Amino acid sequence: MATELFDVVSPETALARLLEAGLPEPRAETVPLSSAAGRVSAQPVRAPEPSPSFDRSLMDGFAVRASDTFGATESLPAALTVIGEVPMGAPPTRGIAPGEAMLIHTGGMLPPGSDAVVMVEHTEWIDDRMIEVMRPVAARDAVIRRGDDVAEGAVIIHRGARLRSQDLGGLAALGVTHVSVAQAPIVGLIATGDEVVPPDQTPEPGEVRDVNSITLTVEVERAGGVARTYGIVPDVRAALATVVRDAQRECDIVVVSAGSSVSTRDHTADVIGSLGTPGILAHGLALKPGKPSIVALAGGKPVFGLPGNPVSALVVFDLLVAPTIRRLQGAPADSPESPLRVRLARNVASTAGRLDFIPARLTERDGCLWAEPIFGASNLIFTLVRADALVRIPADANGLQAGAFVDIRPLA
Amino acid sequence: MATELFDVVSPETALARLLEAGLPEPRAETVPLSSAAGRVSAQPVRAPEPSPSFDRSLMDGFAVRASDTFGATESLPAALTVIGEVPMGAPPTRGIAPGEAMLIHTGGMLPPGSDAVVMVEHTEWIDDRMIEVMRPVAARDAVIRRGDDVAEGAVIIHRGARLRSQDLGGLAALGVTHVSVAQAPIVGLIATGDEVVPPDQTPEPGEVRDVNSITLTVEVERAGGVARTYGIVPDVRAALATVVRDAQRECDIVVVSAGSSVSTRDHTADVIGSLGTPGILAHGLALKPGKPSIVALAGGKPVFGLPGNPVSALVVFDLLVAPTIRRLQGAPADSPESPLRVRLARNVASTAGRLDFIPARLTERDGCLWAEPIFGASNLIFTLVRADALVRIPADANGLQAGAFVDIRPLA
Numbered sequence: 001m002a003t004e005l006f007d008v009v010s011p012e013t014a015l016a017r018l019l020e021a022g023l024p025e026p027r028a029e030t031v032p033l034s035s036a037a038g039r040v041s042a043q044p045v046r047a048p049e050p051s052p053s054f055d056r057s058l059m060d061g062f063a064v065r066a067s068d069t070f071g072a073t074e075s076l077p078a079a080l081t082v083i084g085e086v087p088m089g090a091p092p093t094r095g096i097a098p099g100e101a102m103l104i105h106t107g108g109m110l111p112p113g114s115d116a117v118v119m120v121e122h123t124e125w126i127d128d129r130m131i132e133v134m135r136p137v138a139a140r141d142a143v144i145r146r147g148d149d150v151a152e153g154a155v156i157i158h159r160g161a162r163l164r165s166q167d168l169g170g171l172a173a174l175g176v177t178h179v180s181v182a183q184a185p186i187v188g189l190i191a192t193g194d195e196v197v198p199p200d201q202t203p204e205p206g207e208v209r210d211v212n213s214i215t216l217t218v219e220v221e222r223a224g225g226v227a228r229t230y231g232i233v234p235d236v237r238a239a240l241a242t243v244v245r246d247a248q249r250e251c252d253i254v255v256v257s258a259g260s261s262v263s264t265r266d267h268t269a270d271v272i273g274s275l276g277t278p279g280i281l282a283h284g285l286a287l288k289p290g291k292p293s294i295v296a297l298a299g300g301k302p303v304f305g306l307p308g309n310p311v312s313a314l315v316v317f318d319l320l321v322a323p324t325i326r327r328l329q330g331a332p333a334d335s336p337e338s339p340l341r342v343r344l345a346r347n348v349a350s351t352a353g354r355l356d357f358i359p360a361r362l363t364e365r366d367g368c369l370w371a372e373p374i375f376g377a378s379n380l381i382f383t384l385v386r387a388d389a390l391v392r393i394p395a396d397a398n399g400l401q402a403g404a405f406v407d408i409r410p411l412a
Numbered sequence: 413m414a415t416e417l418f419d420v421v422s423p424e425t426a427l428a429r430l431l432e433a434g435l436p437e438p439r440a441e442t443v444p445l446s447s448a449a450g451r452v453s454a455q456p457v458r459a460p461e462p463s464p465s466f467d468r469s470l471m472d473g474f475a476v477r478a479s480d481t482f483g484a485t486e487s488l489p490a491a492l493t494v495i496g497e498v499p500m501g502a503p504p505t506r507g508i509a510p511g512e513a514m515l516i517h518t519g520g521m522l523p524p525g526s527d528a529v530v531m532v533e534h535t536e537w538i539d540d541r542m543i544e545v546m547r548p549v550a551a552r553d554a555v556i557r558r559g560d561d562v563a564e565g566a567v568i569i570h571r572g573a574r575l576r577s578q579d580l581g582g583l584a585a586l587g588v589t590h591v592s593v594a595q596a597p598i599v600g601l602i603a604t605g606d607e608v609v610p611p612d613q614t615p616e617p618g619e620v621r622d623v624n625s626i627t628l629t630v631e632v633e634r635a636g637g638v639a640r641t642y643g644i645v646p647d648v649r650a651a652l653a654t655v656v657r658d659a660q661r662e663c664d665i666v667v668v669s670a671g672s673s674v675s676t677r678d679h680t681a682d683v684i685g686s687l688g689t690p691g692i693l694a695h696g697l698a699l700k701p702g703k704p705s706i707v708a709l710a711g712g713k714p715v716f717g718l719p720g721n722p723v724s725a726l727v728v729f730d731l732l733v734a735p736t737i738r739r740l741q742g743a744p745a746d747s748p749e750s751p752l753r754v755r756l757a758r759n760v761a762s763t764a765g766r767l768d769f770i771p772a773r774l775t776e777r778d779g780c781l782w783a784e785p786i787f788g789a790s791n792l793i794f795t796l797v798r799a800d801a802l803v804r805i806p807a808d809a810n811g812l813q814a815g816a817f818v819d820i821r822p823l824a
Contacts, residue, residue: 033611033626034626034629037630037633051793051794052620053615053617053620054617054618058791060674086618087606087618088605088606088607088618088647088671088676089605089606089607089608089616089618089619090606090607090616090617090618090619091616091617091618105674106720106721107605107607107620107671107720108607108618109617109618144792148792149792149793149794149795150794156794156797157797164630164823164824165626165627165628165630165631165634165726166627166722166723166726166793166796166797166799166823167797168626168627168630169623169624169626169627169722169726169793169796169797170623170793170794170796170797171611172611172621172622172623172625172626172627173611173620173621173623173722173793173794174621175611175612175613175614175621176611177611177612193500193501193519194499194500194501194502195500195501195519195520196501199445199583199584199585199587199588199589200587200589201587202587203465204501204502204503205465205466205502205503205521206466206498206499206500206501206502206503206520206521207501207502208464208465208519208585209584209585209586209587210584211581211582211584211585212581213584214445214446214577214580214581214584215577215578215580215581215584216577217446218449218576218577218580219577221449222577235500259500259519262472262517264500308519309518310578310581310585311578314577314578314581336824337822337824338752338774338781338800338801338822338824339781340750340752362750369750369751379470380556380560380561381463381561381578381581381582381585382463382561382562382568382582382585383561384578384581384582385568385569385578385579385581385582387578388750389750410749410750411576411578412576412748412749412750
């Protein structure tokens with residue numbers, strides 16, 4: 001009676017097939033730094049000038065010739081004549097000669113002739129012109145020299161890097177106020193199923209409200225894409241085909257969350273299979289939840305058929321769609337979040353040969369993070385609302401013992 | 413010669429003083445779900461109806477009376493008459509009587525009289541009306557009952573919860589299309605220092621470009637605030653006082669990144685101290701980088717004086733300003749990101765009594781994450797650009813050995 005013949009593959013295999021099937025190159029656009037956070041650099045950026053652009057003090061103190069302080073101690077300090085103060089934001093008005101020092105502030109420009117800064121804490125005024133230096137300094141002490149942070153011409157931002165606050169700060173420091181980034185992929189989201197109604201509608205008996213349009217919209221944006229929703233398509237093959245083809249034309253990625261019934265799933269597979277070459281790359285994943293998923297590439301556009309169940313849809317999105325959105329921007333497919341390992345608070349059963357994800361609460365105990373699985377019908381949306389993370393049970397595991405270390409996907 | 417008398421406190425103490433000094437309550441606003449991701453719930457949300465709203469099948473199969481299948485085996489199956497199919501999105505047209513079954517799909521509504529679903533895999537058609545059931549099912553098998561996921565009236569979203577994709581999905585499932593969230597705190601950002609020029613300007617010798625306005629803008633938004641920049645104020649007390657008072661009036665939080673010179677820092681402390689009661693709560697932190705910081709509350713508005721150095725400013729922002737932005741929304745002050753522990757790849761020195769942060773690269777080795785400290789002048793912006801994380805060296809440590817477990821703040 002099964003109307004679907006699954007030749008299940010691991011999610012890793014499905015993703016690898018898609019990434020190797022020839023995805024389009026990212027298209028670039030130039031944006032000001034104020035709009036660049038979280039975007040992906042479309043080309044390497046080289047430093048147009050060195051940073052810092054002048055030899056600078058790292059401390060409040062006195063610019064000196066290091067050789068003038070050699071051998072200085074508390075009992076036998078070196079006496080220096082203070083010939084002035086380095087202004088902030090302007091070059092020193094003169095240089096220093098042997099035996100001279102100049103008051104300097106953090107960030108101040110070193111006067112010609114000086115090669116080090118003595119911290120103010122290691123000096124004492126003798127009179128209103130002379131200081132005593134209690135400790136020797138070496139050349140370059142408390143000084144950062146022109147180009148020490150970054151040399152002119154060095155690559156400061158790599159192609160494919162996701163721009164973080166400090167990256168934008170580095171660009172600003174060098175006067176780079178605009179940056180070339182990958183255009184955000186447009187992701188078309190299509191919900192299907194005769195039983196699905198919009199959230200603002202009261203369902204009749206047997207109907208449920210659309211959950212995936214809002215959850216997947218949020219996840220698309222987290223991955224760097226722009227979501228475009230196509231509403232809810234009834235379980236009619238021609239209607240689905242029309243909407244999917246519209247989305248394929250208008251978007252960079254198409255995501256269909258199939259209704260629950262066999263016929264909706266059949267229509268989804270059928271429509272996705274008819275979109276063009278190379279077509280369906282994987283149909284059925286060795287994954288729970290998320291088995292009845294489809295991965296395809298047609299006309300250079302990735303197309304996904306996700307399960308209608310909201311939890312399953314989120315798991316498959318995270319494993320397959322989000323990496324694709326990142327890759328279409330030229331970024332690594334892997335999540336930019338660091339992997340997180342925690343300990344399992346209870347035994348869990350699983351079937352070898354299948355990757356399992358189990359909703360869990362995180363608790364801290366003995367200075368360690370523990371994942372407490374939330375059992376029950378794990379594919380219910382409120383199970384996920386109550387969870388802090390999804391625990392990953394690897395395909396080669398036949399269940400795991402309490403205390404085992406597991407990777408989690410935080411649901412933050 | 414020191415013009416600042418620091419009575420340094422730990423960052424934890426400084427934050428605790430501010431949080432206990434009486435911050436204003438969040439102001440609420442109502443937004444549609446499509447604008448609610450990442451926002452903080454301003455009041456508990458209760459389920460207006462149970463979910464699911466009807467008894468539903470979790471599988472493709474047949475709705476049956478469990479008692480009809482008792483004792484069924486492959487050799488002695490139970491024969492049942494299939495009286496029809498449950499449509500998707502509509503109630504069954506009739507109920508089932510003893511000895512009857514009805515074809516049902518995942519998500520379909522259980523017909524009256526049935527109490528379980530037999531998976532299609534455990535059945536076989538005998539003719540076009542009769543099936544054989546090979547395995548017994550218990551009542552409620554493969555069924556989720558009305559209210560099993562969430563009961564009517566139960567709190568589904570707590571006050572102070574940051575709304576994630578699945579939370580919005582849960583709200584959508586129950587027809588809650590708008591939600592009351594805390595208004596995003598407006599954070600005024602003021603840069604100071606005679607040496608600081610805007611990023612689009614070419615610095616004269618001794619000048620540097622403003623880095624903090626862009627980095628702190630990004631971090632304000634990550635924490636859930638709205639950034640309002642006030643440009644660069646020269647090192648003139650009256651000018652600074654005017655801008656800080658404007659920002660205090662127009663914003664919920666004021667952040668001054670003080671210029672590097674002693675006089676700018678003095679002016680900043682002086683101006684912040686004159687804003688109102690209770691005034692300065694901490695001046696000087698047992699923290700590296702970030703020692704010359706100020707935490708104040710004046711007229712119910714938190715006011716921060718951050719070091720001018722971009723790396724120091726980011727560290728202090730993360731420890732003090734971001735928690736305050738979260739708290740002003742009614743959320744926990746702690747970062748929503750799970751703490752991440754990794755191993756230290758090299759020995760690091762530190763001074764006991766002071767919390768240290770060291771930029772590091774993360775590498776994976778032996779299935780474990782290692783932090784490789786980037787030594788050198790750690791307060792340079794490009795050191796942070798090259799880093800993946802900041803390693804936290806606790807105040808009670810007098811340096812740490814290679815191999816030690818350390819907490820990190822990922823720079824993602």
